[in-house]
Amino acid sequence: MRGDELKTMSNFIPKNVRSIKKNLSVPELIEIAIKNGEGVLTSKGSLCVRTGKFTGRSPNDRFIVYDDISKDTVDWGKINLPLPEENYKIIKSKALAYMQNKDILEFSGCVGSDPDYQFNVRVFCEYAFSALFSKFLFINSENKITKNSFTMFVLPGFSVDPETDKTNSDAAIILNLKEKTIIISGSMYCGEIKKAIFTCMNYFLPEKEVLPMHCSANIGKNNDVALFFGLSGTGKTTLSNDPERRLIGDDEHGWSENGIFNFEGGCYAKCINLSRENEPIIYNSIKFGSLLENVILTKDRTPDYTDSSITENTRAAYPMKAVSIAHDKLYGPHPKCIVFLTADAFGVMPPVAKLSPQDARDYFLCGYTSKLAGTERGIIEPQATFSYCFGAPFMPRKPIEYASLLERKIKEQNVRIYLLNTGWIGGSFGIGKRIDIKTTRRIVKHIIEGTIENSKFIKDKYFGLTIPEYLEGIPAEILNPINSWENKDEYAKKALELAKKIESQIKKHKE
Numbered sequence: 279m280r281g282d283e284l285k286t287m288s289n290f291i292p293k294n295v296r297s298i299k300k301n302l303s304v305p306e307l308i309e310i311a312i313k314n315g316e317g318v319l320t321s322k323g324s325l326c327v328r329t330g331k332f333t334g335r336s337p338n339d340r341f342i343v344y345d346d347i348s349k350d351t352v353d354w355g356k357i358n359l360p361l362p363e364e365n366y367k368i369i370k371s372k373a374l375a376y377m378q379n380k381d382i383l384e385f386s387g388c389v390g391s392d393p394d395y396q397f398n399v400r401v402f403c404e405y406a407f408s409a410l411f412s413k414f415l416f417i418n419s420e421n422k423i424t425k426n427s428f429t430m431f432v433l434p435g436f437s438v439d440p441e442t443d444k445t446n447s448d449a450a451i452i453l454n455l456k457e458k459t460i461i462i463s464g465s466m467y468c469g470e471i472k473k474a475i476f477t478c479m480n481y482f483l484p485e486k487e488v489l490p491m492h493c494s495a496n497i498g499k500n501n502d503v504a505l506f507f508g509l510s511g512t513g514k515t516t517l518s519n520d521p522e523r524r525l526i527g528d529d530e531h532g533w534s535e536n537g538i539f540n541f542e543g544g545c546y547a548k549c550i551n552l553s554r555e556n557e558p559i560i561y562n563s564i565k566f567g568s569l570l571e572n573v574i575l576t577k578d579r580t581p582d583y584t585d586s587s588i589t590e591n592t593r594a595a596y597p598m599k600a601v602s603i604a605h606d607k608l609y610g611p612h613p614k615c616i617v618f619l620t621a622d623a624f625g626v627m628p629p630v631a632k633l634s635p636q637d638a639r640d641y642f643l644c645g646y647t648s649k650l651a652g653t654e655r656g657i658i659e660p661q662a663t664f665s666y667c668f669g670a671p672f673m674p675r676k677p678i679e680y681a682s683l684l685e686r687k688i689k690e691q692n693v694r695i696y697l698l699n700t701g702w703i704g705g706s707f708g709i710g711k712r713i714d715i716k717t718t719r720r721i722v723k724h725i726i727e728g729t730i731e732n733s734k735f736i737k738d739k740y741f742g743l744t745i746p747e748y749l750e751g752i753p754a755e756i757l758n759p760i761n762s763w764e765n766k767d768e769y770a771k772k773a774l775e776l777a778k779k780i781e782s783q784i785k786k787h788k789e
């Protein structure tokens with residue numbers, strides 16, 4: 279391994295570029311972005327850009343280089359697509375040639391707030407707004423470059439050739455785990471930048487017995503940490519921004535023997551229908567210097583968060599220091615409770631259920647939820663999916679490796695686990711409605727404060743889930759979902775169908 283580690287790009291210096299500017303300030307990056315026509319300034323002083331063809335991730339264009347190490351350690355298939363090493367080499371040399379005579383913006387910092395499990399990150403960007411995003415989402419630090427360093431090239435204007443490069447289109451997100459290099463071609467969507475690094479962390483950390491998690495984290499006055507796992511759009515960012523608690527991070531964390539730690543230094547919030555009333559903390563975090571993607575502006579350049587004419591997946595990126603409830607550290611102790619978020623588009627799952635460590639492992643592997651509109655190409659309405667670890671697109675290893683680590687840690691730390699449905703109630707998507715945020719927040723409060731444990735629990739008939747019979751402030755008819763459906767037979771049919779699918783997913787992972 280030693281020899282291979284030395285083969286990383288940690289000492290890489292781009293050649294023949296016109297200029298390279300490293301770690302510019304926020305105003306400098308915004309000035310360059312505006313000068314080059316990348317975006318416009320909003321009335322609040324954010325930079326607002328449009329990302330063109332790609333306004334969400336493109337999972338069919340995401341590859342991992344197939345080499346002597348990844349060969350046996352990556353879980354190859356429809357999610358982790360292999361790219362032969364020889365094709366990677368050609369693409370990389372074309373990418374470096376593409377950078378020639380360009381003004382390149384470099385961000386250099388790190389990922390992982392626990393110094394024991396930290397990686398340096400260097401991002402070489404064609405566009406200033408990609409460097410601004412990197413500055414917000416990664417951790418700004420003056421660490422010297424070590425061999426534990428990821429090198430990323432964000433070149434949206436560079437096209438690969440599916441004919442000769444063995445890619446699926448002219449865009450590609452390529453991870454080379456051995457060389458610790460990432461190439462992003464063809465897509466301007468900033469989500470690819472953070473999720474590419476996340477995927478690398480998810481590959482390397484389990485080797486060190488650290489569980490990487492697609493979850494948000496917050497901490498209460500008594501130093502009690504809560505984690506919210508969930509696929510994109512299920513509520514990690516929304517629910518972790520709780521005025522009664524401090525935010526540790528909204529999307530990616532590690533769980534080591536020391537406790538939990540954020541990988542990132544900022545947040546990436548969905549903006550669609552964002553309002554001061556419902557989500558004041560997120561709303562107020564979008565201030566001078568933040569980056570807006572695909573948000574429509576009014577004539578006086580005020581963001582119109584209700585407008586989804588470019589995409590449902592409008593986004594804001596900002597640093598943790600912009601968040602009024604940010605914790606003073608990007609890490610915390612072992613969690614006291616864990617919430618698995620699922621957005622059930624069938625409207626048949628109970629809003630909340632309590633899970634035993636065994637159930638938790640099973641639901642983690644099954645990962646039932648919906649893909650919500652916009653975060654991936656081609657998704658225009660909620661679509662049921664089984665996304666293991668509540669983040670299958672970002673997990674390069676076999677799901678069982680993550681699930682075993684999780685099970686061990688929740689047993690060791692005696693963590694309380696719950697399943698929380700932030701999706702539809704009273705009927706499927708199109709008939710019922712999405713459970714409102716206020717109700718969800720009330721349930722979350724019962725979970726965090728432990729008052730849910732005072733309730734009498736019953737077993738639901740369809741999923742075998744342990745659900746509370748009564749929770750103060752929550753309409754009793756929604757706790758057992760059949761009661762909120764007008765057509766009980768229809769409920770029973772849909773619930774049984776889903777329960778069977780869940781069961782067979784769980785069985786599949788046990789084989």
Ligand SMILES: Nc1ncnc2c1ncn2[C@@H]1O[C@H](COP(=O)(O)OP(=O)(O)O)[C@@H](O)[C@H]1O
Pocket residue numbers: 508509510511512513514515516517528547548549550700701712713714715716718
């Ligand atoms: N009951 C609910 N709980 C959480 N989010 C909800 C709920 N109802 C609607 N939403 C909306 O769903 C989206 C959740 O997105 P977000 O928190 O960014 O997800 P994630 O961080 O998991 O990708 C937000 O736009 C939020 O306003």
Ligand SMILES: C=C(OP(=O)(O)O)C(=O)O
Pocket residue numbers: 334335469470473509510511514529546653
């Ligand atoms: C940024 C993304 O995820 P999340 O919504 O979980 O932040 C994404 O999936 O592109």
Ligand SMILES: [Mn+2]
Pocket residue numbers: 511514515528529546547548
């Ligand atoms: Mn989020």
